Amino acid sequence: MLAILHPNTALDSDAYRQTLDFLENLPGVSIRVHEIQGASQRLTEIYLLGDTKSLDKEEIEALPAVERAVRISEDYRILGRHKDDLRQSGFTYNGVEFSQNNLNIFAGLCAVDVPEHVEMMMQALEQHGEVCTRMGAYKPRTNPYSFQGHGKGCLPWVFEKAGKHGIKVVAMEITHESHIEEIDTCLEKLGRPTGVMLQVGTRNTQNFELLKAIGRQSTYPVLLKRGFGITLNESLNAAEYLASEGNANVIFCLRGMKTEAGQPHRNMVDFAHVPAVKRLTRMPVCVDPSHSVGSREKSPDGILDVMHATAQGVIAGANMVLVDFHPKPEKALVDGPQALLMNELSAYLEDIRLCHDTWKKRQGIYQRLTENSDI
Ligand code: PEP
Ligand code: MN
Numbered sequence: 001m002l003a004i005l006h007p008n009t010a011l012d013s014d015a016y017r018q019t020l021d022f023l024e025n026l027p028g029v030s031i032r033v034h035e036i037q038g039a040s041q042r043l044t045e046i047y048l049l050g051d052t053k054s055l056d057k058e059e060i061e062a063l064p065a066v067e068r069a070v071r072i073s074e075d076y077r078i079l080g081r082h083k084d085d086l087r088q089s090g091f092t093y094n095g096v097e098f099s100q101n102n103l104n105i106f107a108g109l110c111a112v113d114v115p116e117h118v119e120m121m122m123q124a125l126e127q128h129g130e131v132c133t134r135m136g137a138y139k140p141r142t143n144p145y146s147f148q149g150h151g152k153g154c155l156p157w158v159f160e161k162a163g164k165h166g167i168k169v170v171a172m173e174i175t176h177e178s179h180i181e182e183i184d185t186c187l188e189k190l191g192r193p194t195g196v197m198l199q200v201g202t203r204n205t206q207n208f209e210l211l212k213a214i215g216r217q218s219t220y221p222v223l224l225k226r227g228f229g230i231t232l233n234e235s236l237n238a239a240e241y242l243a244s245e246g247n248a249n250v251i252f253c254l255r256g257m258k259t260e261a262g263q264p265h266r267n268m269v270d271f272a273h274v275p276a277v278k279r280l281t282r283m284p285v286c287v288d289p290s291h292s293v294g295s296r297e298k299s300p301d302g303i304l305d306v307m308h309a310t311a312q313g314v315i316a317g318a319n320m321v322l323v324d325f326h327p328k329p330e331k332a333l334v335d336g337p338q339a340l341l342m343n344e345l346s347a348y349l350e351d352i353r354l355c356h357d358t359w360k361k362r363q364g365i366y367q368r369l370t371e372n373s374d375i
Contacts, residue, residue, distance in 0.1 A: 094195030163193020215245025256292030266294020287313030
């Protein structure tokens with residue numbers, strides 16, 4: 001069971017102490033306190049774990065600090081949606097809102113290469129009013145002899161440039177827990193010119209020790225990629241690892257599944273799962289059309305497969321798009337062949353906005369249907 005306290009309940013108040021005292025003394029039940037700092041209020045949730053079947057919901061709701069109690073199922077206790085669970089989704093980080101209702105675009109370089117390309121990318125984003133980007137510094141590569149990313153060495157100039165161009169959030173994959181500290185130390189030294197969203201790649205979705213380490217910090221939100229060869233349930237449990245360690249600011253990213261059946265695409269595009277993840281959990285959902293499609297193939301309608309896949313995700317309600325761009329793809333050190341070009345940015349952003357608006361309108365037509373059938 002989950003006890004949701006009244007917003008902004010002071011932890012030194014009598015109401016809180018009495019509530020905690022009661023809950024701590026329930027036989028066979030252990031408690032876990034979870035704090036959520038929203039833009040305007042702080043929310044405290046107390047998870048009651050163990051033998052909770054016999055607990056009386058109304059008795060818990062009568063405790064002085066409790067606003068309401070929710071019976072939660074075993075799966076995805078923190079990030080999941082439970083029966084009668086109307087809790088909001090999402091969070092605000094560095095002034096940018098992430099929720100199941102809005103949309104943020106993270107266009108950028110798959111891998112950081114030279115300052116000139118990072119500069120060109122960020123400048124273009126600034127010109128288009130975009131405040132998020134993707135920049136790979138630590139690259140997990142199939143071949144040990146392939147370029148592994150510039151790592152720690154490029155962080156200072158990447159973050160400085162981000163600050164200069166008004167970028168508020170940089171999605172950056174990390175492959176080892178020591179990278180959290182490298183990023184944090186660098187940002188701190190520079191006076192935090194930008195923010196970072198820690199990305200867990202598909203190859204690390206079930207690296208439980210990495211997930212636990214990332215979950216133990218709550219300075220940085222997390223973008224968790226779906227594992228490309230495991231079930232959706234297994235990937236959602238991986239996200240829950242982060243939350244169970246204390247960090248529930250998690251975005252779930254669909255990026256295609258590895259199977260021959262996906263050909264001619266690099267992976268089988270799985271964006272029909274956008275609404276499924278939103279129904280099962282409270283996480284905002286991201287789509288990565290670049291790593292799903294993996295090429296710049298174009299259909300006879302003049303639209304690239306990457307753009308079509310993006311549209312499919314966004315029209316189904318995706319809340320974030322993570323996409324590879326490069327000013328000179330032929331010079332890119334990783335994934336050049338799938339990168340979109342700078343002169344495609346305007347049209348691509350317009351297409352995404354159109355699809356997001358259409359998703360909103362689609363909700364409207366089905367809402368009317370429900371209202372009419374209520375009469
Ligand atoms: C990436 O986004 O750069 C990446 C390596 O993605 P994935 O983990 O989905 O392969
Ligand atoms: Mn890539």
